[in-house]
Every structure is written in C-alpha cells, then in structure tokens.
Amino acid sequence: MHEKVDVLIIGSGASGAAVAWSLAETKMRILCLEQGEWMKQSDYPSNGRDYEARVFSDYATSPNIRQRPSDYPINDDNSPIKVVNFNAVGGSTVMYTAHYPRLHPSDFRVRSLDGVADDWPIDYTTLEPFFAENDRMTGVSGLAGDPAYPTHEPPMPPLPLGKTGAKIGKTMNQLGWHWWPSDSAIATTEYDGRAPCINLGHCTPACAQGAKASTDITYWPHAIRAGVELRTSCRVREILTGPDGMATGVIYYDIDGIEQFQPAEVIIMACNGVGTPRLLLNSTSGRFPNGLANSSCLLGKNLMFHPWAHVSGYVDEPMDGHRGPPLCLWSQEFYETDRSRGFLRGFNFQFNRTMGVGTEAMNAEANGLLPWGEAHHDTFRAMVGHRMSVGICTEDLPEEHNRVTLDPVLKDRHGIPAPRIDYAIGDNTNRMLDFAIERGKEILAAANARQVHTVRPVVYGGWHLLGTARMGNDPERSVVNSWGRSHDVKNLFIVDGSIFVTSGGVNPTCTIQALALYIADAMKQRLATLFD
Amino acid sequence: MNEQPLNDAEIADLRCLAGLIIPASAKYDVPGADDPVIFADIVNSIGRDGNTVRAALAALRTLSGAPLADLDAGRRTEVAAKLRAEGGVPVSVLTRIVMLCYYCDERVMLSLGLEPRAPFPKGHIVEQGDWSLLDPVRVRKPFWRQAS
Numbered sequence: 001m002h003e004k005v006d007v008l009i010i011g012s013g014a015s016g017a018a019v020a021w022s023l024a025e026t027k028m029r030i031l032c033l034e035q036g037e038w039m040k041q042s043d044y045p046s047n048g049r050d051y052e053a054r055v056f057s058d059y060a061t062s063p064n065i066r067q068r069p070s071d072y073p074i075n076d077d078n079s080p081i082k083v084v085n086f087n088a089v090g091g092s093t094v095m096y097t098a099h100y101p102r103l104h105p106s107d108f109r110v111r112s113l114d115g116v117a118d119d120w121p122i123d124y125t126t127l128e129p130f131f132a133e134n135d136r137m138t139g140v141s142g143l144a145g146d147p148a149y150p151t152h153e154p155p156m157p158p159l160p161l162g163k164t165g166a167k168i169g170k171t172m173n174q175l176g177w178h179w180w181p182s183d184s185a186i187a188t189t190e191y192d193g194r195a196p197c198i199n200l201g202h203c204t205p206a207c208a209q210g211a212k213a214s215t216d217i218t219y220w221p222h223a224i225r226a227g228v229e230l231r232t233s234c235r236v237r238e239i240l241t242g243p244d245g246m247a248t249g250v251i252y253y254d255i256d257g258i259e260q261f262q263p264a265e266v267i268i269m270a271c272n273g274v275g276t277p278r279l280l281l282n283s284t285s286g287r288f289p290n291g292l293a294n295s296s297c298l299l300g301k302n303l304m305f306h307p308w309a310h311v312s313g314y315v316d317e318p319m320d321g322h323r324g325p326p327l328c329l330w331s332q333e334f335y336e337t338d339r340s341r342g343f344l345r346g347f348n349f350q351f352n353r354t355m356g357v358g359t360e361a362m363n364a365e366a367n368g369l370l371p372w373g374e375a376h377h378d379t380f381r382a383m384v385g386h387r388m389s390v391g392i393c394t395e396d397l398p399e400e401h402n403r404v405t406l407d408p409v410l411k412d413r414h415g416i417p418a419p420r421i422d423y424a425i426g427d428n429t430n431r432m433l434d435f436a437i438e439r440g441k442e443i444l445a446a447a448n449a450r451q452v453h454t455v456r457p458v459v460y461g462g463w464h465l466l467g468t469a470r471m472g473n474d475p476e477r478s479v480v481n482s483w484g485r486s487h488d489v490k491n492l493f494i495v496d497g498s499i500f501v502t503s504g505g506v507n508p509t510c511t512i513q514a515l516a517l518y519i520a521d522a523m524k525q526r527l528a529t530l531f532d
Numbered sequence: 533m534n535e536q537p538l539n540d541a542e543i544a545d546l547r548c549l550a551g552l553i554i555p556a557s558a559k560y561d562v563p564g565a566d567d568p569v570i571f572a573d574i575v576n577s578i579g580r581d582g583n584t585v586r587a588a589l590a591a592l593r594t595l596s597g598a599p600l601a602d603l604d605a606g607r608r609t610e611v612a613a614k615l616r617a618e619g620g621v622p623v624s625v626l627t628r629i630v631m632l633c634y635y636c637d638e639r640v641m642l643s644l645g646l647e648p649r650a651p652f653p654k655g656h657i658v659e660q661g662d663w664s665l666l667d668p669v670r671v672r673k674p675f676w677r678q679a680s
Contacts (some may be wrong), residue, residue, distance in 0.1 A: 046651040053577055053632045067580075109679035123680060147672040161661025169665035178669060198655030208652040323656035336677050357646060358635035362628045372612060377557045384644055 001261050005031040005229075008250065008264035010236050010279065012036075013091015014509050015495040015516035016270030017215035017223065018134065022520035024226035026527065032228060033252055033262065035235040036070035036088035039216060044206040051202055052358040059205040061095060061460055063087065070233070072412040072419075074274065076462070079423035081305050083274055083462040089232060090216030092272065096463065096509060097204045098185040098212045099327040099350060100140055102131055103511045105150065106336060107504035114337045114344045116428075117397050120501045121473050121482035122518070124150065130517040134510065135183075137222070138213045139191040142183035148332035156188045159197070159328045162320040167388065168329055168351045171447040178333040182350070183510070185213035186325055192218070199324040202356065234260075237416050239267060239283040239292055239492070246531070247292075247492045253414045266491045266523075266530070270516070273303065273465030273498040277404045278419040280469070293469070293479050293486040293494075300405055300468050302398035304503040307425050308461035309433055310352075311440030312389040313449025314382070320353045321360075321385040327352060334439065335505055343431040347505045349440070350391035357384055367453050388449055390440040394432045395505035396425075398467050425457065433457070464508050469498035483522035484515070490531040495519050536582065538575070541599065542589045547571050548600040549592060550630050552612045562643045565634045573633040581625050588622035591615060 006028035009016050020032050045051040045059050056065070061084035063071035070087040086095035105124035110117045128150070135155060142154030158181035161169065165181075172179040186203070187194045197211035210217055224230060233255035240261075242248045249263035269276045277300035281291035291299055331349035334341075354360060361380055364370035370379055407420035425433075437454055444452045472478025475487035480499055486492040495516040497508055504511070523530060538546065551566030563570060578585050596603060596611045603611065615623055634640060641648035 044652075048650050049636055049648070050577075051650060052636070053629075056628065056632075057580060104676050105679040106677040113677065113679060125680065143666075145670060147669065147674045148676055150674075150676065160658045161663065161665070162658040163661070166661040166665060169662075173665060173668050176668075178672065178675075180666070180669060198653075199658045200651035200655050202651050209655070320658055322651075324658035332676075336675070356635075357641070357644060358632040361635050362631040365627055365631060366624055372553045372616060373609065374555060374557075376554050377560050377562070381560070381644070 001263065004263040004265065005029045006264070007031070007266045007268060008033065008262060009268045009270055010250065011091060011270035011272070011275065011496065012089045012215070012220065012230060013270065013272065014093050014215060014512050016091070017219035018137070018513045018516040019268055019270060019495045019520045020228045021137065021219045021223040021226070022517050023523065024223050024228050026524060027227070030228045031262070031264070032230045033234040033236055033250070034089055034230060034232050037232050038089045039094055039206065041208050041210055044208040046200045046202040046208040052356045055205050059095070069413070072416070073410055075407045075410050075418060075420040079421045079462070080425060080459065081307060081423060081457055081462045082460050083421060083465065084460055085272060085274070085465070088216070089220060089230065090214040092463070093214040093509065094206050094216065095204060097327050098325070099507045100183040100185045100510045101330060101348070101506035102149065102183070102514070103504040103506060103508070104335065107502060110345070110502045116344050117502045118472065118477070121471055127511070127514045127518055130514040130521070131510065133517055134513045138185050138218050138513065139187050139194060140183050141186055141188040143181045146180040148178055148180065148335065154183055156191060159184055159186060159188060159325055161328065162324050162353065163318055164320040164351070164353045164388070165328050167315065167317055167319060167447065171443055172331060174446050175442065177331060179329050179331045182327055182330045184325060184327065185509070187211045187213070197325065201322045201324050201326070201353070203325050235412070235414055235416070236279060237282065237414065239279065241285055241287065241292065241489065245287060245489060247489050257414065266493065269492070269494040270496045272496050273468045274404050274419050274421070276494055276496055276498045277468040278406065281406050282417060288488070293488045293492055295488050296476055296479060298400070298470060298477070299479055301400040301403045302467040302470055303402040303404055303421065303423055303465070304396040304398055304467040304500065305423070305462045306393045306396055306464045306503060306505065307429050307433060308394070308458040309392040309437055309454060309456040310389055310458060311392070311437055311444055311452065311454050312387055313444040313447070313452035314386045315388050315447050315449050316386070318385050319388060322354060322356045324353050334436065341435050343428050343435065345395040345397065345428070345432070345505065347392055347394040347432055347436050350393060352389040352391055354387045354389060360384060360387065369451050369453065388444065388447055390443055392433065392436040392440060393505055393507065394429050394436060396429055396503045398470070398502060399426055404468050464497065464503065466497045466500040466503045466508060469494050470501050471499040472501065484519035493519060493523070538578070538582070538586065538589070542586060543575065545589050545592055545600045546574070546585070548608070549612060550574060552608060553627060553630050554634050560643050562640050563637070565630050570634055570637050573636065574629055577629050577633055581629065584622050584625045585629070588619055588626040591619050591622065
C-alpha cells in the first residue's frame, strides 16, 4: 500500500493539470494518476512525411481506431457521433486544435433567458478571473475588442489572417456578419519557454514544435516544480469508500498491470465527460449500489457533444491550404437565441484553413468530387489550395436519454468495463443545423465558391464530452454542488467537462480549465471546512 | 488487428485498381498510383487496415470474376466504377490509403509545386493579411447578451 496523500487527482488533461497547479501552493501532498504516458514531441506525426497517414493509425482521434495501450475502448455504436479523445499526460489537449473560445455570459443562464435546460449555479462573472488566469497560464493568442464577448485581453497577438482569413473577412463583411480572430491556445510570440508558431499546419494530432498549449508543456512543468507528483501508466479501476461514506482511496493498475491501492484524503476526478462517469459507475458498493455520487441517478446522463457540420467549396483565389493553424477565425453572428429562427440557443462558425494535400484528395474523393481515372489530375489540381471551409459548432441541449453507461460485455485490457454511449441528436439541434448549414452555404455563395458540399454530422466529431455529472444546488437534480464537490461524498470532487450544466455552442476547453481553477480556489478558501 | 499480408492475387488486383484510380499523366509528368515506388508504399501502409482492404479486394474480385488485369480496358473501368459505387467503407479505406500514399510521393508533390517534406522543423510562412478588413466589425456595438 502506498503512503496516503492529501489530494489524489485522476487524469492529467485539461482540468487535472489546472487543478494540480492551482492546489500546489497549499503545499499539500498532491498526486495525479494518469493512465497514459508522457508524449515526446519528436514522435509526433508532423516530424515525418507520413504525417497525414498517421491520423488513421497511432494518432487516430478515435481510441477505438488508435488502440494505444493507454486507450480504453468505447462502445459508441449507438451514436451518430463517435467519441474522440487522447489519453496521455496532457490528455486531449495533446490532440486538439487549440481553438479556445470562452462560454458566453448567456450560456450560464439558459433557463432564465430561453426557458430550456437549466441555469448554472455560477455565472460568467464568477469565472472571469479564472478565465484570465487560465489564459495567462496557457498562453492564449487573440485580439481584444470582439463585440461578441465581454472585454478580455489575450496575452498574445492573434494568429495571422493569411490568404484564407482575408478571403473570409471580405466575404463576411460583404454579408455584414460578425467575424473575429479566434482566441487560440497557440503561441504567437515567445511565451513561457515556448517559441512562436511556425505554421506547421497539422495542429490537431499534436504539435511537434510545442507552440500549441497542451497541458504537458504548460501547467504540468509548473505543477511538478511546485511539488506535485505525476504517476503515469496508472489506470484507476474504482474509488473505495469507508463506513462513513467518505472516499478512502482508489484501486489502480500500475505500468506492470499490478493492482495497487492508493489512499487519499481528497479525490478529484478529471477524466472527461466519459471517463469520469465510467469510473464512478464502476465504483459500486453496498452503500452506493448505482455507482458513486449517483443518488440523483443523473450520473452519466445528459451527455452533450457539439454536433458538428462542415460546409466547403472551392474558390478561385489561392488559400493557405495546409499552411498554418487550421482554425484562425470565428463568427458569433448566430450565437444568441433568436426565436424567429425556429430553434433556441445558437452556434458558432469556425473558419478552417485546410489540410495536407493527401487528406484533401481523400476527402474530395470521399465526397464524390474527385473522379477516378484520367480526369483525376485536372480536377484535383483545380482544387488544391483553393478550398474554403466553414465549420459549424452547435449547442447541444441536455437530454437524459443521451448517456454514458457501462457496457455489459466490452472491457479494457485490464478487464475494467468499458463505457457505452447512447446518443441521438436532438430536434432543436437538428433545426439549428438546418439553419446553420443554409447560412454556411450563403457564405460560400458570397465567396463565389463552386462544388459546395456539406458534411453533417461530422461523425468523428465527439471531442467535447460534457454534462454527465452536472453541477447544481439541488442534490436531486445534480451530481456536484456549485464548487465541484459531490453532493453524496464530501471528499470527492469533479473538475472536468462532465460538470457542465449546458454545453454552450463553443469549444469547451478554456471553460473547463477556468472551472477547474475556480474549484481549486474554492477548495483553498475552505480548507478548514472542506467536508462540512 | 492481427491482419495477414495480402496474397499475390490480391496484390495484383490492388495494383491494377490503384492505376485505375489514379493513372499516370503525361500532361503533368506524374506516375500513376501503380508506379512501383508508390505502390510499394501503398502495400506497406495497409497495416492495421489489412482485413478491410482484403474485404474491398474480395468485393472487387466478385465484380470482376477474374484478375482485374486480365479484363479489357473498358471492362476494367466498368468494374472499378461499380466497386466505387457499391463498395462502402472497405473501398473508402482502400482509396484513402491510395490517396495518402500517392500524394506523399516526391515526384507528385513537386509537380503540384509543393515541397516534399515533413511540416517540422521548417514550417510554413503565413502572411499577416490585411487587418483593416476587421474595421467594420470593430465598430459594431457589443451584441452578447447580458446575463447575471
């Protein structure tokens, strides 16, 4: 048995890293168990000529395809959107596109403003100082003055517009619609030991240069220097509880597959919206027969993705193509509710630079735009470097039938039951997608694009795993309270995306990390009364 | 996983099909996907997709009824078109491997005016662009909803 620690964090990704760093100043003994390993930038795909092909093997976004030893299988057969993630130190921040918007103030008041779902127990103002702290720790590039957001000052200047951004800007101005340089977790100047981005253009499957802010190179070096221990290749099987109903520690499998017990005073879950309910549902006992922290029976329910679509076409002007970070601009023109549109809530457009030439050919062929045979060459040469693409990220509303449960058959390599996803895109979101795709087509038409085509939904687009252990003041309607503590187990906290009450319509990583910092701060404020 | 390597007949069909998908072009002075170097890369790249590629080739053989190379040119094209229309995921996977290997070849990349290299460490130049384009948006009043 290991020596007892004060705080045990499970998962080292976006939220686990942030909470570890923040709590380190308490000088408590803090341990993080991570099922993956430290990654090496020299192993990342963009070091090699085969960088595009590796997206379909060891750097596939789906753990079911990737099948690294650190991955666990997910039965997502009953979902039109497949779960994508990465399991390593840094978690899915190793494999994300670093598009880094905040949730908007209205996202925290959905019930009050629009009469749907539930309000959060906290608001934008509560999180504002933690957004700023997280921007500073992460190193965010962007441009102050966006009229779609409350004022904030990203610490670095925005990513370059390039040819693609300029074309999009002209087009959006023509339509009179909002656009703005994205907040991005990508360095554009020297920042905390990171060099400014050199536009490798293959950001999502890990940044070989280290300009992209994954937490293995942002929070973790600081947390470890401050005394936090990070133990890798350790997969937690279950959380144990004592006769008083408090968590006592965890059972995990170490790098050699040996079962270990790690006792702890406080346990913090940071395993994302699938991994956290999976582990808690696996932590059953006589006192907690339906899983830990599940007296509300809401654990695993209300799973939200952001159903995604793309509208693309080919323009006459040369675009940036595979050069530069894929995402550089957003539009929040249709973010806030307008009931005349036939749906509630909204979405954001994300404008993409495009992919490597092999991926472009593959996608064009798959979309029926690129012929086989003699005509292949002429057709493709007119396409290369001319694609303009509009990504659509829609808000997903919580619905209890969308859920994570334990698969009765599928297990990971340690024999731990795997998660099963049951999910359907809701009616409101489908109406939103209809509307958004039409607006996307208007953008492409205004740009004089040809061969306009749509992908709906993006199947391997389940990046954002939210809502499966929601926060709230009512223990019957939520899993954790307004500062992340389980209603049922007073030394168990959750800091990842599973505590989102609603999803907003933007990428959540920035808000997940701000939440983790806010919860860490709340814990620090209450150290003497943490379990009251 | 545990995929078995393709047998000689499957390799022959795959090579013929690759050449039908992307034939050589005298106009652009590029080889086809059945070029020896490119095709070797295709075979080496099948990896964990072996069973899926084998399923695509089985469907191909069902349609062709004989080694693809033994058919006349018109019939080969006809079979390939039918395979593309009806082959589903296995054919998509096979095509993906062909595309990614073809558009990695040095001769092909150079003919497209692209440097045949990994993105790192050289990276790319992306111009700043005309930031004055943002002026109409800068003067817009805040339109986020107040909520407290």
